[in-house]
Structure formats: C-alpha cells, structure tokens
Amino acid sequence: MLKPKALTRVLEQANTGGIHCTLLLNQEGSLMAFAGKSEKKEHVTAAIAANIWMSYDKNSNATMEDKPLELIVLQCEDGCVAIKKVANLLLCIYAQKSVGLGLLKVKMETLAGYLKEPLSQIAAPT
Amino acid sequence: MDEGLQAVLKKHLHLVDGLRCISVSDRDGVQIVEVHTDHFPTGVIKPIFMGTFAIASEQASKLGVGKNTSIISYYSGYQVIQFNYLPFVLTFIADSKSNTGMLYSLEEDLRDPIGHLQAAVSVP
C-alpha cells in the first residue's frame, strides 16, 4: 500500500513558485492525495480534471491516429491546471497564471517520472 | 470561398515551425475556414473532437480560476491548442516539438481577423 504521508511530501515539492496545489486522483475523479493550501475546492477540481482527461483520452483513439494522450493544460483567465496520467492515476497541478508553461511542464514530467514506478506497483492488474 | 480570411490564415501557417493546421469551426465542429499543410491528423478537425472541446471548456470555466481561454492537449508527436471563441473554436495543430509560446503569440495576431469573422457569421 501507499504511505500517505510520504506521498504528500513528494507532491508538495512541486508547490513552489506559483503552484497552488498538486493532486493525485483516480480516473473516476476521486481524490487520492493532496498537497497544498486547501481551499475546499480540490474535490471539484479533481472531478472536473478527471472528466476532461477522460473525454480527450476517449477521443484520441478515434481522432489522433492512435497517438496516446500525454498531457492536457487548461488555461483559464486567472490560472491554469495541468493533467497527466501516471500508472492508472491522474496527476494534476493547479498553478496561478504567472507560472510559465515550460516550467509547469517540466515539473509535471519530473513528478510523473518519479511516481511512475511506485504507482505502477500498486495499480490493480487490469 | 472566402479568400481573404483563408489567405490571412495561410500566411500565418508558415510563421511557426511545425504548425500543420489552423482551423476555425463552430462549437459542434462544423468547419468555417481551414488551412493546412500536406500531412496532419485530420481526425482533430472532425466534429467529435471539437464537440469535446465545447463541453470541456465549459467545465474548465468552473474550476474557480476564471473563464477557460484555451486547452492544450499534447499527444506523442502532435500538440493541439484549442482557443475559446465560443460559439467559435480556433484550433492549431502542430508537431509536439513546435514552440507553444510562439503558437500563443500567433493567436494574438489572429484576434482581429477572428473578430471580423465573429461579426460576419452567425451561428444557428
């Protein structure tokens, strides 16, 4: 099983330089782990992020010549949210507007790379 | 055919390395104007992909960080940027190595032409 405290300590390493919070959720949109300042909105963020990921992922098979979906970035007026699949979970970073897209991507890739192996271990065999 | 707008888009298509397609459609994915290079994933400009954007953008606007302005989706090999001009959608399809920041500045250059289009075309 996953150690929640250790997992949170890994996630919170991303929360610098304008990143509000980092979430780990399952594909149904339930929150698995959370690091950052809680604003009681994280459950909503998780549900929306998972739903948008699923919609694009479902489409990619039909429309993107079978190229797998790797990353989604939702740009909004006051901030942005990046979503990436790691093992069978979704990693989600919630950033304020000033965060550069490149830095956001690098943080996402770094964190996803680190979490991939441990999360694959606990992934239920499908 | 609208050669004016098409010509403008065509000119912009060659300004960013790896940009393969610029498309303007309505929220259901019906094409209004589109320019592309020889090869690009044609599935993206099909109605199903565009319809997904309309729903996703609406949901993303409820994240509590203001209205959604654009969604970037990265695939292995390609990146797709969809800009919220709802009921219109501006879409860029580019190689994944293309500079996303340059694509964003290209969108700024296209705001005027898209504004003209918004004024001239009414969506049912």
Add this chain to the structure above:
Amino acid sequence: MGCCFSTEEDDQGSHERSPLLPDSRTSAGHPAPTSSLPTNHLSKTDEESALNQILQRTANDVIDVTYVEPHSLERSELMGRTREYQAQIASLRRVKSSSAMPNSDQPPPIALSRELTSSADLKFLLDRSEATDAAVASMEVKHGEALVVQFAAP
C-alpha cells in the same frame, strides 16, 4: 423578492438583487434609490427575466461531470450548416491582420542594412539559455522514504 434593492456591488453581472429597470442616474458604485422604484411597476416579463437570471446563475453553479457524448450532427445538417457559413463569409472579402513580423514591409536594402545584434547581447542570450536549460535538466524529486510498503505475507 427585493428586486429593487441594490445593496452590494456585484462584478459578475446582474442577479436577482440587481435593479431590473435601468436608472440613468445610477452610476457604478452608487446603489439606486429604492424608493423611486416601487415593486408593483414590475411587469410580468421583468419577473420572468429575473427568474431566468436566477436559473442561469444556478446553471452556472451546477457542475455536471457525467461524461456527455458531444451530440453528433446529422450529415444533412452538417452540409447545410457548412453551406450557410460559406455564404456568410463570402461577404468577408477583406480582412485586416496585424503583421506578425515588424518592419516586414520595408524595402530589402533598408531591412538588411540594419545594425546587427551585438556579440555581447548574443553571448548573454546564449549563456542565459544554457543556464536555464541546465537548471531545467537538473530538476528532480528529493527522495525521502519509500512510497510503497508491502504487506507481510501471512
């Protein structure tokens, strides 16, 4: 329902507390004098629009995350709409666009005889790019304890 009271500033547009009748004397930040707008002046359509606004606001607050298939258009409707758009943009012959390349309309001799970027600037740019690249490449997660514990086999 207090349609005439505007007791707070609201930057998200109108809602059920916004005054329904426009008042030219009201400027931003100053609530409309409530006595000048008796409620019985409200016509049925005003009430309806107020109710619609409430409905709209509620709809905005509701987040439906059940997966909805984007509704697909009938082929005939798709063709029809495409034709309609073609006809509409036919009126859009000339489109102005800002030039993405500054000074691109200058004659070549003038554009080409411009001063070159100084080598000091170029070096600065290259150094910064390399430093940024190195910083990005060296980003890593600080390893603490193992994330997964195995259950002891019985």
